[in-house]
Amino acid sequence: MESVQKVRDGACVLERLSLASQVRMCACVKARTKFDADVLAAIGEVDKGVAFVEECHAALSLAEFIDILNYVDPGTERRIVEELERCDPEFAETVKQNMFVFEDLMLFDAKAIRAMMARARERDLLLGLASTLPTVREHILAALPDGERAGWLERIRMTEVRGPETNAARFAVVEACRKMDHDKSIRGHRGADGKWSFTASE
Secondary structure (H helix, E strand, O other), rough: OOOOHHHHHHHHHHHHHHHHHHHHHHHHHHHHHOOOHHHHHHHOOOOOOHHHHHHHHHOOOHHHHHHHHHOOOOOHHHHHHHHHHHHHHHHHHHHHHHHHHHHHHHHHOOOHHHHHHHHHHHHHHHHHHHOOOOHHHHHHOOOOOOHHHHHHHHHHOOOOOOOOHHHHHHHHHHHHHHHHHHHHEEEEOOOOOOOOOEOOOO
16 A cells, blocks of 8 residues: 555455455455445445545555555454455465464564564554453563563553554554565564464574
């Protein structure tokens, strides 16, 4: 997408569509075609829908769609991926391979986590850590010295989680990780089990 605003608008629209319309949008993305009449009609009925159609010219590339899917609330993302796994396993796998969400920080080792925390904004990290699963939060904080970890835990405890602001913060952390991957500050490795792991570059 050309801007975070477009990603935000796209997420706002996608979250308000029915599951059937979300999947039809996915089919258009997969086929690399403009949204069909049913998708356009569904988008037109939701807040910001008409403006978003104009912004994206009634079509999304896979990369643009992934950006939006990374931004939506976790429940919406999970429902879409699960439905794709049911009705189009091949495209579901393509989507999952291209996605990186906040919870994927579980794939980072301690060095990569420390590098990420030095790059991302503290406010974004606090909102992300306050809203994520306990196992993810514990994995991230385990990379820190005891004193720092205690400080983060206290700040997280005092952080109020708000939907739109939290989604934006989680997205910002993911974007920081993507930039680290792009400039080779971190490097990924696929293990024998097919799973990825990431460490900081020397």
